Amino acid sequence: MIYEALRKELRAKRYRMTAQREIVLRVFVNSGGKHLGAEDVYRHLVARKYKISKATVYRSVELLSKLGFLRRLEFG
Template sequence: MTIDLSNLRQMFREREYKLTPQRQIILQVFIDNRDKHLSAEDVHNIVRQQSNDIGLATVYRTLELLSELDILQKMDFGDGRSRYEMNETSTPHHHHHLICLYCGKVIEFEDDLLDDLENKISKNSNFTIVDHQVKFYGYCGECREKREE
């Protein structure tokens, strides 16, 4: 399901939260940047171009709330800051990520090759698995070429 502002207004109403102008601006950043994994600082830099009265603390609080409400998915790519993206899936397994160690680029991939492994682990350990995350670290094509020069 593709999420837009009307869907988000409805989600906020159903959960009895207000969709303040600041929250709406921050959500619009994610709608406009669906293919990116944004940190609070990234969001703040984008938001400042539209509205100087939204501080970094407001961005942090809003991102945490949106993550708690499952509107955003919070991720840690090992670079010391949380990243967020729009949570547009109703399936328990999300896409996975390739993370370039040189430039920090994050590339998504959808192939979920772990179903058999997950089923085996679940059966052997009597453990119900509800989700997993896969992150591969390496070098993107551009950075690999730079390193080989």
């Protein structure tokens, strides 16, 4: 599953699979292929009463993108 692949990749790069990183990834996995930005993920999690900072979401998205689990798209 994607979560186990992420755990292995994080360990190989000397990162940890934190609960925050996992929940951010889950939002993308469960998005049904919709294009989401970090702000969208943050709003989604806050609306569902998760205690997570905006900075943590942005850092998690950046790391997941750097490791190839997310693809960064630029519009405009």
